[in-house]
Amino acid sequence: MSETRESWAVVTGSTSGIGRETAVGLAEDGFAVVVCGRDHDRAEETVKRIEAAGGKAIAVLADLTDPAAVRALVAEVRERIGDGTVDVLVNNAGGGEFAPTEATTEERFDTTFTLNVKAPYILTGAFAPGMADRGRGAIVNVGSLSTTMAASGTSAFQAAKAALSMLTKSWTAEYGPRGVRVNSVDPGYVLTRVNEHIRDMFDRYLTDLPAGRGAQPEEVAEAIRFLISPKASYIQGATLTVDGGKNSVVTM
Template sequence: MNDAESRGEWALVTGSTSGVGRETALRLAEDGYSIVVCGRDRDRAAETRKAVESAGGRAVDLVADFTDPASVRGFIAEMKEAVGDGTVEVLINNAGGGMFSPTEDTTEEMFDAAFNLNVKAPYLLTAAFAPAMAQRGRGAIVNVGSLGTTAATAGTSAFQAAKGALMMLTKSWAAEYGPRGVRVNAVEPGYVLTPLNEHVRHMYGGYLAGVPAGRGAEPGEVAEVIRFLVSPKASYVQGVTLPVDGGKNAVVPL
């Protein structure tokens, strides 16, 4: 039994019904954390919970729409009731997505949804759980961003602006909570081979040709980096945003 398991600690992984979030939840369960699984689809949330339990872990599954702040607040109350006296030691702000369209075609509703999902939901969750982590003097928060915050593409302005805000919050929260024992970091994945991205894979031929790794990332490869940032192995890592993009951010194609 490791420390997380012996202390009965919980890890909240948002968007953990598929892709990077699901793989992260399974790995943190292996490390002894009890897992709060959440997403918009009840059946997929239950499936991830069962996968954790089948591997010998403990989990609860909850449903929320993180584009709706009222749903986020309701989720926080429901989650606190579900974990009871358990302590939330890890927060993975993974749920995200974009409303991709040219700026002139992006409605105010689309813009608000992008910021609610990618900025306001992580903000509300951090405000709800980071203070207790700081009071205990330990905890880890990992925000999941996007390569789109370092290199722009046309037609994704609201999404990229929202993810850029989340990366700045990573630094702000490191300054705010780091001195009290809470490590806050972020990852910036490039193209990840998730079910969500499957239907647009044909659009990324030129992008992948410029990736030194020569391919997109498997969800588990991103999850392993998140797992590292949560672990004691990253005890002196704070306020960083780590690209997990196969080298795309490091090279200029000629």
């Protein structure tokens, strides 16, 4: 009889917003969850919310703009889950400051690409081979509507998210034949704490949406949760856009 090991989901940026709702949802689906973020108190809030509902979670803190910290996160996860297996990876942490190209410093550019591209690359390189060896696993990259629609003053961020979108396809070719499903979710404007300070920028955007409003974090989390679930067993290399219809409608 084969040994049954605990199945873990690693969710980056899960101390708030989309990541937190994803972590909580995956715990409801039976996964033990590694909550990843930079803020200790918010990480513990996510862990306590999961535990209060009868789930299991641990918090592992890391600044994903630092490649050394990403590698340390991998080492700590492996140490703390013991005989468990990482069967799900959600590359949710992302973002970056918006600025015109000429005002984007090299440091800002590098930080944006490290957070949105290099960190997911390191994490996938660390956890996907184990999934492939076991013949099962799911990876979801959280991208952005910016991968298909451009806006002025966001070039570094949009280029990074476009790179992550291409990685979804590359990893599908690499790991898909060995049982690992890799997909993307591309949100539009989401009503999160992080986005609140730029809400005014999106008033016209929200007015023109067929949905007429921004998304709640849990609405995006449900899309991620679906792609991880057995219900999405034949979906690989796909991008599920969660944007209230923005990508489908031209404003006249």
